Amino acid sequence: xxxxxxxxxxxxxxxxxxxxxxxxxxxxxxxxxxxxxxxxxxxxxxxxxxxxxxxxxxxxxxxxxxxxxxxxxxxxxxxxxxxxxxxxxxxxxxxxxxxxxxxxxxxxxxxxxxxxxxxxxxxxxxxxxxxxxxxxxxxxxxxxxxxxxxxxxxxxxxxxxxxxxxxxxxxxxxxxxxxxxxxxxxxxxxxxxxxxxxxxxxxxxxxxxxxxxxxxxxxxxxxxxxxxxxxxxxxxxxxxxxxxxxxxxxxxxxxxxxxxxxxxxxx
Numbered sequence: 001x002x003x004x005x006x007x008x009x010x011x012x013x014x015x016x017x018x019x020x021x022x023x024x025x026x027x028x029x030x031x032x033x034x035x036x037x038x039x040x041x042x043x044x045x046x047x048x049x050x051x052x053x054x055x056x057x058x059x060x061x062x063x064x065x066x067x068x069x070x071x072x073x074x075x076x077x078x079x080x081x082x083x084x085x086x087x088x089x090x091x092x093x094x095x096x097x098x099x100x101x102x103x104x105x106x107x108x109x110x111x112x113x114x115x116x117x118x119x120x121x122x123x124x125x126x127x128x129x130x131x132x133x134x135x136x137x138x139x140x141x142x143x144x145x146x147x148x149x150x151x152x153x154x155x156x157x158x159x160x161x162x163x164x165x166x167x168x169x170x171x172x173x174x175x176x177x178x179x180x181x182x183x184x185x186x187x188x189x190x191x192x193x194x195x196x197x198x199x200x201x202x203x204x205x206x207x208x209x210x211x212x213x214x215x216x217x218x219x220x221x222x223x224x225x226x227x228x229x230x231x232x233x234x235x236x237x238x239x240x241x242x243x244x245x246x247x248x249x250x251x252x253x254x255x256x257x258x259x260x261x262x263x264x265x266x267x
Contacts (some may be wrong), residue, residue, distance in 0.1 A: 060081060
């Protein structure tokens with residue numbers, strides 16, 4: 001008696017492997033690429049921008065002007081960002097200590113309540129050239145970001161300061177946080193507080209979805225249906241291959257039985 005052992009050659013993706021792949025793509029929601037998007041998050045610079053070779057403020061300075069109050073009680077301040085390389089009356093020691101160059105590829109600037117960390121107020125039009133309200137934050141009017149030119153290798157000099165007008169409607173201080181991105185792995189954080197004093201970075205918020213830009217969602221979720229289709233196609237192809245192998249084994253078994261009269265076992 002001849003025994004022919006035929007194993008099912010179907011190798012379907014394990015649940016663990018599929019979940020791991022999906023989790024990687026889910027993480028890409030918080031790590032979408034692009035300098036203008038600052039990696040798709042209102043909380044700072046993540047994803048492809050890590051690890052950071054910069055750190056500190058890099059010699060960038062943010063100045064918040066005195067507030068003016070209108071008849072309705074709304075306050076307005078000027079906000080400007082500049083690098084020491086393009087400022088006057090800067091000591092040689094400060095210039096030497098500045099690790100930033102003053103040439104950037106993107107930035108994110110947002111305003112928040114220094115006590116709660118929640119976004120507040122609005123940046124007023126007109127905005128500086130190549131600057132837009134940032135929809136990656138839950139309040140787009142409270143944050144601005146840079147639009148990169150089509151040439152992704154371009155850099156922008158801070159020879160002329162970034163200047164904004166900002167308004168809010170409550171009688172309290174407002175804090176500003178800016179991320180200046182010079183290259184993929186070199187960026188700096190600058191903080192300022194209206195009325196002077198030191199600003200403390202807000203705690204990262206957990207409302208991820210409202211803070212993810214449309215572009216980040218598309219980039220993050222687009223591969224999911226593609227992955228599902230790929231898994232389905234792989235499963236079907238493996239099942240088809242198994243059926244072919246079983247059919248082939250049955251044919252061989254029948255041939256053996258016809259020639260030798262023995263039985264054929266398929267497992």
